[in-house]
Amino acid sequence: MPKQKFEHPHARRRTLSDPLTAALLPPPDESQVERENRLKAERDAKTVSDSIDELIRIERNEKKKNKAEVNVLLLGQSESGKSTTLKQFQLLHSPSAFHAERIAWRAVIYLNLVRSVRRILDALAPEETLDEHDDDDSTETASVIITSDGRPPSAILGTRVSNYETYRRKLEPLAELEDRLIRLLSSPDEDEPTRLDPAYQNWEQYTRPPRPNENIPPPMNVNGRPAPTIKIPHKTQTPSSAGIRSAGPGPSISQKNEVVVHTSTNWKKVFALGNKSKSPKSPLSGEIEGWWEDPDDPVHTLHACAGTMQELWRDPQVKKRLQEKRIRLEESSGFYLDEIHRITAKKYIPTDPDVLKARLKTMGVIEHTFSIPSGSNRGVEWRIYDVGGARNQRQAWAPYFEDVNAIIFLAPISVFDQVLAEDPRVNRLEDSLILWRSVVSSKLLANVNIVLFLNKCDLLQAKLEAGVRLSHHMVSYGDRPNDYDSVSKYFRNKFGVIHQSYTPNKERELYIHFTAVTDTRRTAVIISSVRDIIIKGNLRNMRLV
Numbered sequence: 001m002p003k004q005k006f007e008h009p010h011a012r013r014r015t016l017s018d019p020l021t022a023a024l025l026p027p028p029d030e031s032q033v034e035r036e037n038r039l040k041a042e043r044d045a046k047t048v049s050d051s052i053d054e055l056i057r058i059e060r061n062e063k064k065k066n067k068a069e070v071n072v073l074l075l076g077q078s079e080s081g082k083s084t085t086l087k088q089f090q091l092l093h094s095p096s097a098f099h100a101e102r103i104a105w106r107a108v109i110y111l112n113l114v115r116s117v118r119r120i121l122d123a124l125a126p127e128e129t130l131d132e133h134d135d136d137d138s139t140e141t142a143s144v145i146i147t148s149d150g151r152p153p154s155a156i157l158g159t160r161v162s163n164y165e166t167y168r169r170k171l172e173p174l175a176e177l178e179d180r181l182i183r184l185l186s187s188p189d190e191d192e193p194t195r196l197d198p199a200y201q202n203w204e205q206y207t208r209p210p211r212p213n214e215n216i217p218p219p220m221n222v223n224g225r226p227a228p229t230i231k232i233p234h235k236t237q238t239p240s241s242a243g244i245r246s247a248g249p250g251p252s253i254s255q256k257n258e259v260v261v262h263t264s265t266n267w268k269k270v271f272a273l274g275n276k277s278k279s280p281k282s283p284l285s286g287e288i289e290g291w292w293e294d295p296d297d298p299v300h301t302l303h304a305c306a307g308t309m310q311e312l313w314r315d316p317q318v319k320k321r322l323q324e325k326r327i328r329l330e331e332s333s334g335f336y337l338d339e340i341h342r343i344t345a346k347k348y349i350p351t352d353p354d355v356l357k358a359r360l361k362t363m364g365v366i367e368h369t370f371s372i373p374s375g376s377n378r379g380v381e382w383r384i385y386d387v388g389g390a391r392n393q394r395q396a397w398a399p400y401f402e403d404v405n406a407i408i409f410l411a412p413i414s415v416f417d418q419v420l421a422e423d424p425r426v427n428r429l430e431d432s433l434i435l436w437r438s439v440v441s442s443k444l445l446a447n448v449n450i451v452l453f454l455n456k457c458d459l460l461q462a463k464l465e466a467g468v469r470l471s472h473h474m475v476s477y478g479d480r481p482n483d484y485d486s487v488s489k490y491f492r493n494k495f496g497v498i499h500q501s502y503t504p505n506k507e508r509e510l511y512i513h514f515t516a517v518t519d520t521r522r523t524a525v526i527i528s529s530v531r532d533i534i535i536k537g538n539l540r541n542m543r544l545v
C-alpha cells in the first residue's frame, strides 16, 4: 500500500541554533561545584549515548549486509509518466493489489472522460462567451500545441458547429457530475502541496529556467545541511482551494485547471466502497458488484449522455474546429473518447490498460514497497518513490536524494511542440532538458545509478507521422529527416551529451531506454533489465561484488 512520507528520518536531528538547545544551556550563575557535577554528568551521559550510537551503527550495518535494500526515485516533469511507471512496477510485482484497486480508478477514468468533453465544448464556444483566460487552454493539459513562433494558434475565426447549443444543453448534467467526482476524489482535509524547510528552496530554484542575470547556486550542499521537514498543512478543502477555478454562476463546465489529488488522500478506498460496503462482492475477484443498482452512481449520468458524447466526438465540424485550435485530444492524458460506450457501460470495470491510461496528477511524494526476488538473493526490498513533477512540487524531491540508490528519470520526447501547463511560456522539452541537467550535475547524486526513459515514443511516432516537424520547434534540428528513427536518435544524443558534459562522476554509465510506459509488454521487459542494472550497481556500491 502507498505510504505518505511526512517526515524525513533526519528531521529529528537538532542544530545548535535550535530553541531547545538554547533552553538547555547552563544557568549563568552556576557555582564551581555545580559546574563540575554537571560536566561529569554530561560526560557520563555522552559515554552512554556514544555506546548506544555505536550499537545502532553496528546493527544498521548488519541489517544492510543481510538484507539488500534499494531506494529508487522516479523523477521527471509533470505528465512525464512517473506514476504510470509505478503502476507498471505494481502490475509486475504485486498484481493482486493492482487488480484490487482497479474498480476505484473508475472515478478517475470518468473524470478524465468528462473533462475531455468539457474541453471540446469550451473549444466550440463562440468567442464572446469566453473570458480572456478561457481562450488559453494551456492551463488544462500538455496537449495544447504551440505554433513555431511560440504562441497558441489564433481561434478568432473558425468553423461554427451548428449543433453546439444542442450538445451543450444535452451534456449539461456532466457539469454537476464533474463537481461530484472532484469532491469524491478530494480529501476533506488537505489542500496544499507538500512544503519544505527553507533550506531546500534551492532545489526548486535550480529546476526552473534561470532568469536573466541570475546566478543559480549548486542544487545542494552535501555537508552540514539542516534537516529537512516536510509539513503538510491541514485545512478544509473547497473546490476552489483544490486549484479548480470557480466558474461563477452557471455550470462548472468552464472550470479549467487539472484536478490534483494529494497522494495521502484515501480516494481509492472512498470510491471503491462509498456507501456500497454492503454491496455484494464477486466470488471470483472479491470486487464490489451491483453499483449499477445504486441510482446515485455516476455511471447513470454518463450512460444517459453516452450517445450525445459520441455524436459530439464524431461530428466533422467539431473535428475541424479542434484542428483549427490545434487541440489534439488523442495525445492528451486520460483520453477515452474513442471508447465512450465501453467506458460508460453500467457494469464497466476498468481494464489494466484503462488504469494505466488514467490521469491523476501527483502531489507530494508517494512510497511503494516491493519485495523482489533477485537471483540467488532471498529478496530485495525495493522502495520506489513517485513524486509530483509540476514546478511547485519539485522542492519536495531533495530530501529523498540522500538515501537514493537509483533514479529513473522520465523525459517525454513527444512534447517538443507543447508548453508547460504551469507556465505556458516554457516549452515542455526545454523544461525536461533543464531538469535533466540539474539532476545529472548534482554532486549529491554523483554515485547514484541513473536510468533515462525517453518516454511517450508511441505519441512521438504518431506526431511525426501526422506531419508535425521537429525543426519548427527546435531550430537546432536543422534539415535532418523528420522520421522517428532520426528524431529519437537525436534526442538520445542530446540527453546523452548533457550527461557526459555535466556529470561530476565521469565513470557513471548512463542507461537509456526508449519507452511507452503505457505499454505493459514492452515496459515489463525494460523494467526487468533496469532491475538488474540497479541491483548490480547497488551491490557494487555496497562493495559486495
Ligand SMILES: Nc1nc2c(ncn2[C@@H]2O[C@H](COP(=O)(O)OP(=O)(O)OP(=O)(O)O)[C@@H](O)[C@H]2O)c(=O)[nH]1
Pocket: 076, 077, 078, 079, 080, 081, 082, 083, 084, 085, 332, 333, 334, 335, 356, 357, 358, 359, 360, 361, 362, 363, 387, 388, 389, 390, 455, 456, 457, 458, 459, 515, 516, 517, 518, 519
Ligand atoms: N500514450 C502514452 N501515454 C502515456 C505514456 N506515459 C504516460 N502516459 C500517460 O500520460 C499521463 C500522465 O502520466 P503520469 O504517469 O500521470 O505522469 P506523472 O509524471 O506521474 O505526472 P505528475 O504526477 O503530474 O508528476 C497519463 O494519462 C498516462 O497514462 C506513454 O508512454 N504513452
Ligand SMILES: [Mg+2]
Pocket: 082, 083, 084, 360, 361, 362, 386, 387, 388, 389
Ligand atoms: Mg504522478
